[in-house]
Amino acid sequence: MSRTTRLAVVAAALSTVLLGGGCTSVVTGVPAADPAPAPTEGPGSDPVKWMDGVCTSLLTFTRPALKEPNFDGAADLPAIKKVLSDYLNTIILGVQQSRAQLGGVGRSPVTGGDETVTRINGVLSQLEKDIGTAKTKVDAADPNNPAAFQAALTDAQATLQKITAPDALADLGALPRLDKAAVKSASCQQLRSLTPGR
Known part of the structure; x- marks a missing residue:
């Protein structure tokens, strides 16, 4: 047998073994899934679950913010002042809770998601400050001085606008994988229904 023929036989034998045709050993046991748990954050985690967490956090302040204050029964200026102050305080608390929940969603499964969440948190932080400024103006308004009270409310309204x-x-929809995940997220769909046109 020539050297070339021997090499061809060895190559054929190796090919057979590597493809499994020549394997004679038997592996016992039952096939099982990898026992390691799926990652709960970062690459490899579920983008739908992650997006649901982000949208759930934003619903915490969006719902109370969109619920207009009820002035029924507010018969005088002090009562109107209290209703408006309570309403603004509810939004501030909602924003604070949103930021806390947003901080707990974990790392994004998609590149760019963490940076977007950081930007959203920055906007929420500014929102909290701006609404706090409006509330301070309302709280400082003197209901015993109708003209000054009206001016203070107008100023607060200008701040809110x-x-x-x-x-x-x-923002997150600019990332295709997260945009698809948002469609499958119940919380994201609720958020979309509360903010039409977005």
Whole structure:
């Protein structure tokens, strides 16, 4: 047998073994899934679950913010002042809770998601400050001086009109994998229904 023929036979034998045709050993046991748990954050984790966490956190302040204050029964200026102050305080608390929940969603499964969440948190932080400023103006208003009270409310309203809420669905939707995940997230769909046009 020539050297070339021997090499061809060895190559054929190796090919057979590597492809499993020549394997004679038997592996006992039952096939099982990898026992390591799936990652709960970062690459490899579930983008739908992650997006659901982000949207759930934003719903915490969006719902109370969109619920207009009820002035029924507020028969005088002190009562109106209290209703408005309580309403603004509810939004501030909602923003604080949103930021806390947002901080607990874990690392994004998609590159760019963490940076977007950081930007959203920054907008929420500014939102909290701006609404706090409006509340301070309302709380300082003197209901015994109707003209001054009206001026203070107008000033507070002007502050509120300048506020920009985060558009998380648009920001995160710029990342295709997260955009698809948002469609499958119940919380993201609720957020979308509360903020039409976003």
